[in-house]
Amino acid sequence: MAEAEAAQRRVGVVNPRLPGLHNDLIQLVKKLMRRMLSWYTRPLADYHAATTQFLAEAAQMLERQQTQLRGLEEVLATLTADLAELRKQLQSRLNGIERAREISQRQG
Numbered sequence: 001m002a003e004a005e006a007a008q009r010r011v012g013v014v015n016p017r018l019p020g021l022h023n024d025l026i027q028l029v030k031k032l033m034r035r036m037l038s039w040y041t042r043p044l045a046d047y048h049a050a051t052t053q054f055l056a057e058a059a060q061m062l063e064r065q066q067t068q069l070r071g072l073e074e075v076l077a078t079l080t081a082d083l084a085e086l087r088k089q090l091q092s093r094l095n096g097i098e099r100a101r102e103i104s105q106r107q108g
Contacts, residue, residue, distance in 0.1 A: 001059070004052045 017023035034041075 001052065001056055004048075004055070 017027055
């Protein structure tokens with residue numbers, strides 16, 4: 001995200017040149033061209049700013065969902081452990097009932 005914002009700030013910036021009449025003239029031409037093209041670059045800068053903002057918001061939403069998903073995974077792990085314990089208890093009780101039936105049948 002920071003790279004996108006830094007690149008956005010560089011749009012339309014005239015790169016510096018060493019001092020001198022020749023380079024000053026080149027800089028002047030570049031500044032004039034930048035000013036003449038501002039009608040074109042301004043909407044692009046606005047679009048890129050909006051896109052960067054959207055991407056930042058989307059990244060935040062994904063991070064929140066990831067956090068919620070981790071919480072759900074913890075709940076699922078707890079429920080899985082509880083279910084395993086309940087199965088164990090049920091099997092133990094079923095075994096007890098089966099033993100009681102066998103004893104009852106032998107006596108009866």
